[in-house]
Amino acid sequence: EAQVTQNPRYLITVTGKKLTVTCSQNMNHEYMSWYRQDPGLGLRQIYYSMNVEVTDKGDVPEGYKVSRKEKRNFPLILESPSPNQTSLYFCASTRERRPGPYGYTFGSGTRLTVV
Amino acid sequence: DQQVKQNSPSLSVQEGRISILNCDYTNSMFDYFLWYKKYPAEGPTFLISISSIKDKNEDGRFTVFLNKSAKHLSLHIVPSQPGDSAVYFCAASVSGNNRKLIWGLGTSLAVNP
Numbered sequence: 001e002a003q004v005t006q007n008p009r010y011l012i013t014v015t016g017k018k019l020t021v022t023c024s025q026n027m028n029h030e031y032m033s034w035y036r037q038d039p040g041l042g043l044r045q046i047y048y049s050m051n052v053e054v055t056d057k058g059d060v061p062e063g064y065k066v067s068r069k070e071k072r073n074f075p076l077i078l079e080s081p082s083p084n085q086t087s088l089y090f091c092a093s094t095r096e097r098r099p100g101p102y103g104y105t106f107g108s109g110t111r112l113t114v115v
Numbered sequence: 116d117q118q119v120k121q122n123s124p125s126l127s128v129q130e131g132r133i134s135i136l137n138c139d140y141t142n143s144m145f146d147y148f149l150w151y152k153k154y155p156a157e158g159p160t161f162l163i164s165i166s167s168i169k170d171k172n173e174d175g176r177f178t179v180f181l182n183k184s185a186k187h188l189s190l191h192i193v194p195s196q197p198g199d200s201a202v203y204f205c206a207a208s209v210s211g212n213n214r215k216l217i218w219g220l221g222t223s224l225a226v227n228p
Contacts, residue, residue, distance in 0.1 A: 004158070031214055042117075043159075043204075043218040058215065090158050094214060101166065103149050104216070106158030 002027045006091050006107035021076045021110045023091035031094050032074040036087040081114040118142045119207050121219035134192040136222050138205030147208035150190045152201045195226045
């Protein structure tokens with residue numbers, strides 16, 4: 001089954017403790033992206049990657065890192081999480097040069113709480 | 116400043132009737148508009164898209180209409196089914212190398228049996 005897999009689904013952590021949210025896709029997509037979803041703010045892009053070893057900042061990159069060493073994996077790294085990073089995170093991928101007409105395939109989300 | 120606006124946070128319709136979800140945008144540079152459906156505890160699922168050079172696209176029960184002069188698009192679901200109950204997001208694609216989507220805040224649709 002074609003899918004984007006994120007882990008973990010739920011995570012509660014403490015301020016300052018480094019964590020990684022994994023994302024893997026099995027569709028050989030070149031383009032991958034991370035979004036966070038917050039009430040009243042919608043989905044905002046954190047980072048994106050157009051191919052292996054090619055990453056760039058989205059709209060809200062502060063406090064996050066990413067890497068793209070393999071085509072299928074695009075982990076999101078929080079070196080020193082803070083409470084304002086409490087959010088719902090989505091990983092997405094697409095084969096297309098543009099999101100339309102086929103859109104992105106999204107993972108099921110990671111609910112992160114930083115206390 | 117929200118470039119993509121869904122002004123109705125919620126909508127309730129009867130099963131079998133038409134559901135109309137609306138979306139307004141401000142940026143004339145958007146090249147594609149997309150609709151996603153989201154169930155609780157799942158990621159958004161792509162539904163249908165429309166190019167900015169078209170005014171209508173249809174896929175089964177789902178039709179999207181684009182009115183460029185009014186910077187308005189709408190998603191019509193006919194007939195509505197209880198399984199359509201979900202949050203619907205309108206998103207717009209920005210021309211350029213970053214295949215970023217600009218998202219609306221969503222409209223929660225409830226289809227009542």
